[in-house]
Amino acid sequence: MGPLAGIKVVELAGIGPGPMCAMLLADLGATVLRIDRPGPQDLGVARPLRYDLLLRGRRALAVDLKRLEGKALALRLVEHADALIEGFRPGVTERLGLGPEDCLARNPRLVYGRVTGWGQEGPLAHAAGHDINYISLVGALHAFGRRGQAPVPPLNLLGDFAAGALYLALGIVSAILEVQRSGKGQVVDAAMVDGTASLLTAFHGLIAAGLGTHERGTNTLDTGAHFYNAYECADGRWISIAAIEGKFYAELLRRLDIDPATMPAQMDREHWPESQDRLAALFKARTREEWCALLEGTDACFAPVLTTDEAVLHPHNKARGTYVDIDGIIQPAPAPRFSRTIPDQPIPPQPNDPEQAETALAAWLKPREIAALRKAGVFD
Numbered sequence: 001m002g003p004l005a006g007i008k009v010v011e012l013a014g015i016g017p018g019p020m021c022a023m024l025l026a027d028l029g030a031t032v033l034r035i036d037r038p039g040p041q042d043l044g045v046a047r048p049l050r051y052d053l054l055l056r057g058r059r060a061l062a063v064d065l066k067r068l069e070g071k072a073l074a075l076r077l078v079e080h081a082d083a084l085i086e087g088f089r090p091g092v093t094e095r096l097g098l099g100p101e102d103c104l105a106r107n108p109r110l111v112y113g114r115v116t117g118w119g120q121e122g123p124l125a126h127a128a129g130h131d132i133n134y135i136s137l138v139g140a141l142h143a144f145g146r147r148g149q150a151p152v153p154p155l156n157l158l159g160d161f162a163a164g165a166l167y168l169a170l171g172i173v174s175a176i177l178e179v180q181r182s183g184k185g186q187v188v189d190a191a192m193v194d195g196t197a198s199l200l201t202a203f204h205g206l207i208a209a210g211l212g213t214h215e216r217g218t219n220t221l222d223t224g225a226h227f228y229n230a231y232e233c234a235d236g237r238w239i240s241i242a243a244i245e246g247k248f249y250a251e252l253l254r255r256l257d258i259d260p261a262t263m264p265a266q267m268d269r270e271h272w273p274e275s276q277d278r279l280a281a282l283f284k285a286r287t288r289e290e291w292c293a294l295l296e297g298t299d300a301c302f303a304p305v306l307t308t309d310e311a312v313l314h315p316h317n318k319a320r321g322t323y324v325d326i327d328g329i330i331q332p333a334p335a336p337r338f339s340r341t342i343p344d345q346p347i348p349p350q351p352n353d354p355e356q357a358e359t360a361l362a363a364w365l366k367p368r369e370i371a372a373l374r375k376a377g378v379f380d
Contacts, residue, residue, distance in 0.1 A: 002029020
């Protein structure tokens with residue numbers, strides 16, 4: 001089930017955006033096969049497989065791509081695939097004999113999805129890096145943080161997952177749609193620097209219009225404004241306020257029992273710091289639970305700042321089924337949602353156990369082909 005049911009994707013195992021993209025496509029119904037390297041995997045933070053949630057939703061197979069037999073199997077799978085995902089440095093798959101030219105020669109309709117930090121060309125293309133480096137280069141990291149303080153990395157949500165995985169997924173799905181018209185595959189080059197720059201489009205406009213500055217913590221959305229901020233409560237917990245529009249700001253002041261006449265004009269940037277001090281003192285006087293009772297569900301644009309454990313228990317998230325239990329681990333449900341082609345619940349992360357090779361390859365190859373591969377020791 002799912003809107004991508006019937007789409008087949010080969011994933012050359014990597015870290016960060018590649019697995020996230022593969023998970024997203026699998027969540028929406030695509031049949032994804034992860035090709036792992038034999039032996040211990042250097043794929044980031046070590047943990048038991050069942051907790052590596054980005055690997056959910058698909059089967060796995062350990063294949064030595066440096067062996068002729070392994071490369072031959074990968075190319076055989078490519079013949080049946082709609083798309084391939086790889087996240088190595090530029091030139092790695094070419095040296096393996098699995099680059100775009102090799103794969104498109106076997107399957108001219110293939111969408112070859114590549115995700116890197118710096119892109120496939122440019123002075124930095126072959127340099128190592130991670131999320132924080134890529135979002136630094138295009139001005140994003142500089143914007144995160146409070147006034148006078150150091151930049152604060154937004155986890156790896158922005159580079160790896162938004163600019164990398166989501167842009168790659170969009171590119172792959174777009175290219176698959178285009179194949180239906182042209183009959184020709186192509187390469188999708190998703191670079192995290194490009195994706196992050198794209199995500200900053202609106203902010204380039206604000207700067208150009210003179211409505212924003214490059215000084216952290218002085219703008220509407222970066223904690224500069226008192227009406228768009230996070231505040232500590234009496235119990236040490238936090239709440240968030242986002243009353244940007246005038247009518248919502250008026251509602252916030254009304255519910256806080258603040259006379260608007262005693263406050264500077266909402267958009268008077270010069271007085272934002274003193275307005276923020278006033279709200280900070282007010283919010284510090286009550287607990288988060290008390291503020292939730294007063295403001296949650298109103299047009300004051302309010303929400304408690306929850307941990308991931310707390311988020312699972314929130315009534316709104318429970319009502320929507322935002323989280324699901326897969327193999328005893330609570331985790332986010334597939335998103336977005338569809339009215340008709342509703343995806344199945346993902347299967348938990350699967351091992352690349354040779355004993356499960358038949359199951360992993362069942363949707364790709366005929367039983368006699370699988371038996372021949374096992375006899376040749378390709379995945380034993």
